[in-house]
Amino acid sequence: MKKLLSIFILIAIGFSQIQVKVNADPKTIYEGDAFTLTVSAENGGEMPNVDLSVLRDFRVVSGPSQSTNMQWINGKMTSSYSLSWTLIPKKVGNLRIPILNINVGNKSFKSKPIKISVLDRSKMNNKSTANSGQKFFIEATVDNKSPYRGEQVTLTYTLYTKTDLSGFDILKLPRYQGFWTQELYSPSNLQLKEAWRGSDKWYASVVKKMALFPTKSGEIKIDPMTAVVGVREKGRRSFFFSSSKEFTIATNELSLNVKALPKTQAGRSGSVGKWNISTKIKSKEIKQDEALSFLITINGEGNIKTVDVQDINFPRELEVFEPEINIKQNELTDKISGSKTIEYILIPRYSGKIIIPSIKLLYFDLGLKKWRTKSTKQIALDVQENGALSSTSIGLTKKEVALLDKDIRYSDESEPNWRRINSPLVSKLVIIIFILSIILYFIPGMLHISRSRLDETKGSRIAKKAYKKSISILVENGNAEEIYSSIHKSLNMFMNLKLNKEVERSSIEIITKIQKQSMDNNLSNNIKEILDRGDAVRFAPVSNEKSKNDIENIKILLKELDQKW
Amino acid sequence: MVKKISIISILFCFAFGIHPQLIEKYQNGIDSYSNGNYQLAIQEFEDILKHDWESPELYYNLGNAYYRQKLVSGSIWAYEKCLTIFPSHKDAQYNLSLANLNVVDKIDLPDLPIYLKWYETIRNYFSLQNWIKLFVISLFLIMLLMTIRKTLYQNWLKSIENIIIIELILIALLCGHSFLESKSNSEGIIYSPVVIAYSEPNEYSSKIVEVHEGLKVNILDNNEDWVNLELLDGTIGWILKSQIREL
Numbered sequence: 001m002k003k004l005l006s007i008f009i010l011i012a013i014g015f016s017q018i019q020v021k022v023n024a025d026p027k028t029i030y031e032g033d034a035f036t037l038t039v040s041a042e043n044g045g046e047m048p049n050v051d052l053s054v055l056r057d058f059r060v061v062s063g064p065s066q067s068t069n070m071q072w073i074n075g076k077m078t079s080s081y082s083l084s085w086t087l088i089p090k091k092v093g094n095l096r097i098p099i100l101n102i103n104v105g106n107k108s109f110k111s112k113p114i115k116i117s118v119l120d121r122s123k124m125n126n127k128s129t130a131n132s133g134q135k136f137f138i139e140a141t142v143d144n145k146s147p148y149r150g151e152q153v154t155l156t157y158t159l160y161t162k163t164d165l166s167g168f169d170i171l172k173l174p175r176y177q178g179f180w181t182q183e184l185y186s187p188s189n190l191q192l193k194e195a196w197r198g199s200d201k202w203y204a205s206v207v208k209k210m211a212l213f214p215t216k217s218g219e220i221k222i223d224p225m226t227a228v229v230g231v232r233e234k235g236r237r238s239f240f241f242s243s244s245k246e247f248t249i250a251t252n253e254l255s256l257n258v259k260a261l262p263k264t265q266a267g268r269s270g271s272v273g274k275w276n277i278s279t280k281i282k283s284k285e286i287k288q289d290e291a292l293s294f295l296i297t298i299n300g301e302g303n304i305k306t307v308d309v310q311d312i313n314f315p316r317e318l319e320v321f322e323p324e325i326n327i328k329q330n331e332l333t334d335k336i337s338g339s340k341t342i343e344y345i346l347i348p349r350y351s352g353k354i355i356i357p358s359i360k361l362l363y364f365d366l367g368l369k370k371w372r373t374k375s376t377k378q379i380a381l382d383v384q385e386n387g388a389l390s391s392t393s394i395g396l397t398k399k400e401v402a403l404l405d406k407d408i409r410y411s412d413e414s415e416p417n418w419r420r421i422n423s424p425l426v427s428k429l430v431i432i433i434f435i436l437s438i439i440l441y442f443i444p445g446m447l448h449i450s451r452s453r454l455d456e457t458k459g460s461r462i463a464k465k466a467y468k469k470s471i472s473i474l475v476e477n478g479n480a481e482e483i484y485s486s487i488h489k490s491l492n493m494f495m496n497l498k499l500n501k502e503v504e505r506s507s508i509e510i511i512t513k514i515q516k517q518s519m520d521n522n523l524s525n526n527i528k529e530i531l532d533r534g535d536a537v538r539f540a541p542v543s544n545e546k547s548k549n550d551i552e553n554i555k556i557l558l559k560e561l562d563q564k565w
Numbered sequence: 566m567v568k569k570i571s572i573i574s575i576l577f578c579f580a581f582g583i584h585p586q587l588i589e590k591y592q593n594g595i596d597s598y599s600n601g602n603y604q605l606a607i608q609e610f611e612d613i614l615k616h617d618w619e620s621p622e623l624y625y626n627l628g629n630a631y632y633r634q635k636l637v638s639g640s641i642w643a644y645e646k647c648l649t650i651f652p653s654h655k656d657a658q659y660n661l662s663l664a665n666l667n668v669v670d671k672i673d674l675p676d677l678p679i680y681l682k683w684y685e686t687i688r689n690y691f692s693l694q695n696w697i698k699l700f701v702i703s704l705f706l707i708m709l710l711m712t713i714r715k716t717l718y719q720n721w722l723k724s725i726e727n728i729i730i731i732e733l734i735l736i737a738l739l740c741g742h743s744f745l746e747s748k749s750n751s752e753g754i755i756y757s758p759v760v761i762a763y764s765e766p767n768e769y770s771s772k773i774v775e776v777h778e779g780l781k782v783n784i785l786d787n788n789e790d791w792v793n794l795e796l797l798d799g800t801i802g803w804i805l806k807s808q809i810r811e812l
Contacts, residue, residue: 408660411598411629416591416620418583419650425694425744433701440708444715 018044020102022111030119031092032137032224034061034248039111040082044104047081057095058087058116061171061226061248088226088250089118136161136229138207140222140251143334148259149217150272150303151366154184154334155210157225157251160202165190166244167230168207174223178216178258180303182336185209211336213272213303217260224250261364264371270310270362273302277309277361279376287384292346296359296376299339304329307340310360317354319347351385466497467562471555480547484534487554491527494558498565507531518564527557587613591623598630606630607639621651628660637667638778642754642810645781649812652689669777693743700736703729753794753809755780760809762802766791773802784811 019042029035041048047066063085071078089095097114136159143154159168168190186208195204207227214220230244261272280295298307304327314320321344329338348354356379365372470493475486492505495513505513511531515524530550533542594609610627613619628643644661647654677685691699707729714722758778764770766788776782776796786793791803 403663403666406663408629408632408663409656411595411626412622412656413595414622416622418618418620421614421617421619423694426697427694430698430701433705437701437705437708440705440712443712447716 018042018104018107018109020044020048020104020109020111022097022100022102022114024097024114024116027115028117028119029089030137032088032250032252034086034088034250035116036084037063037087037097038082038084039100039102040080041102041104042078042080044081045079046105048083049103050083051101052085054098054100055087057090058097059090059224059226059250060085061088061250062086086248088224088248089116090253092118092120094118135163135231136165136247136249138225138227138249138251140225140254142212142222142254142256145254146257146259147214148272148364148366149214149261150364151213152273152302152336153212153214153256155212155222155254156206157208158204159190159207159227159229160195160197160204161192161229162200162202164232165229166232167228167246169228170208171226171228171248173225176210176212176222178214178220180213180215180306182211182213182305183208184211184334184336185332209334211334213306214256214258217258220256220258222254222256224253226250262370264362270364270371271303271307272364272366273300273307274365274367275300275302275307275361275363275374277359277374277376279356279359279379281356281379281381284379285382285384286348288348288351290347292348292381294344294346294356296342296344297339298342298361299337301335301337302363304336304338304340307361307363309342310362312359313357314344314346315354315357317348317350317352318356319349321345321347348381348383351383354381354383355379356381462500463498463565466494467558469497470494470558474551474554476548476551480537480542480544483547483551484530484537484542487530487534487550490554490558491531494561507535514561518561520560520564523557523560523564526553527561530554530557583618584616587616587618594630595626598626598633603630603633607634619646619650621647621654621657624650625654625657625660628657628664632660632664637664638754638756638810640664641668641779641781642756642812645752645754645812650692652692665779668779670780688739688743693740693747696736696740696743700733700740703733703736707733751784752812753782753784753792754812755782755804755808756810757808760804762794762800762804764802766793766803770803774800776804781812782809784809 021038021040021042023038023040025036025038027035039048039050050064052060064083065085067082067084069080069082071080095116095118097116099113100111102109102111138157138159141156141158143156144151147153159165185206187206190205190207192203192205195202208225212222227249229247229249231247232244264270276299278297280297282293286292296309298304298309324343326341326343327338328340329336346356358375358378360373360375362371362373364370470490473486473490473493475482478486488507488510491510495505495510496502498517507528511524511528514527515521518524530553533546533550537547590609590613594606594613597603597609598606607627607630610623610630613623614627624643624647628640628647631637631639631643641661641664644657644664647657648661651657707726710722710726710729713719714726755776755778760776760778762773762776764773774796781797783795783797784792785795785801787806790806792806792809793801793803794809795801
């Protein structure tokens, strides 16, 4: 029996119908008002899973919030899980929540589409029916729908109400893509004032003011802002607490048509606004190496934070430190204005006249609708000498400073001396000259050798002729005295020619020389015998036969000597 | 006049071997420079360099074109190059000092003593190649004088010979110094605007120093992608090869 009961219970749970409901409340709203979308699943046993990415015309402001409800009715358990979102429509007209895919556990369901009609707020006065439902809204307005790029646009959020509000809170500010923003005004309390829209009396309060500076040109959209409004409920006041109900509302979407700035001549750009520029310096007469404060003041209307002067080319004689920038913004004005001071500390490193150039500020004048350049007068400083050595902290020497502002010399148009890249260090010409000089070094030595060689060969030629020459002077026909003296002369001549000398020799000298040269004792003895007879011929007469015989002998001996020499 | 120059130069080039087309390129570069088309002038001059021909005048004009294009590193490189071939090129010296004003890094060196200054001035009067030429020419002169003296017995030449020998020794020392310096020191100019030198030839090692374009540095070592350099103040670090142009 127990078993049967448990089966019944299981069946009751298992087969009880899962019901999925999708509901929207209210279905008729004004632009910017929120409604609640609820998805609930009964008997599902778990939370439904919904994909809301198909909602193109609505924005999810908050959610999902979950709630669970369980009941026993007549012994049957019903469970209800629901999810709810707060949605705000993105546009006006008859909108549709499309078919939603809802998953509960393993099962999937499809919802029916729901119609939501969004009414235009501007027409609400004509529709008496809507009047009662519309009690409050916020409106976003801009002061200029087609500004120039960089021109300030003031965005104002105003809350309008007809009922007693207990609270107001900004839920979500848009990201303001395409703008440089600055908050101008954000009150902590609502300051409601009477305001008339058509024939209706409203109470209005500015809830926020923003200064927007478009950073690009073209159409830029400002997304709606969403806020939560608490409304006191009538008749439900207790002594201590006033009960209130919260509503989520959103502003309208705005779109700006940002005009591009005309091109500047120099191609640079500056800021937009109305500016004045001035410079201030304490004293024009200072000493070298003394610090000097140079103040640039820009004041006027526009984006004060981004306004800047054009690059300043301080002369190199001045050491320049990073400037200190102070911005003073005028408070409580709709247009951002104020003054910006740029303070440079300058230290002149050289004495003499130093000129601080004129400071230029390029901006787009909104009144004139064209680019303007405002500039200051240049300031001539009279720097007295310090007495101390000039410091080189700029990193430039005096010589280098003198070179500043000079231009390079003009191109060299003379005929270039071409050569090969990486031509060898020692060129062919060098090698040739080197070899020539080495040759020159050996020339004197070679000349000497060749001359002595020449001398030698000349002597041998003469020596070769010595025999013939000495034979030729022999006297064959004559007395013995003549014959023997000719023999002596002939031998002496033979020797002189052989030795390349010019001397007179005695007979003994001749003999010893012959003996030395020929190494033949027999030969020298024979010659000695003839010479001895010649020496003795003046004292002891020699027969003609004998002398003639000696002539023939000496011829043979000379020949023999010539061969042995 | 220009025509005359070009005709002469074409004749010259036949004698020395440079292609007439390169001469034309050079003339084109000069013309573009005077017309203010510095980019084209740079292109033409660099093209000649790519064909392996150089001249001090070319480097000087290339430097001017780079200067006008506000490419500091290029102009410094070209002027330095001009001065290595022709150290006494006055205009290049002047323009180099102007270009150097734009270099961010300034490394101050102490002033040399006066005798070293003189020595350097003399040494920088000619390039090493010209010093070698001078050496060989004076060697030749000595040999010639000696030969004349010995063969023609002109002993009075001996004193002139001695003077030249002293000169020759001085030049030889100078050449030796310059040669050793050129062997051990190759130099380069930083070519990228900002270069970080690392302690090792890779990007993971620690950063040593940041240098800027136009700075002249010594190159100690070379590998495939990296160059080991020494700054004038002695700091040593590695940078990428593409960030430097060798002189």
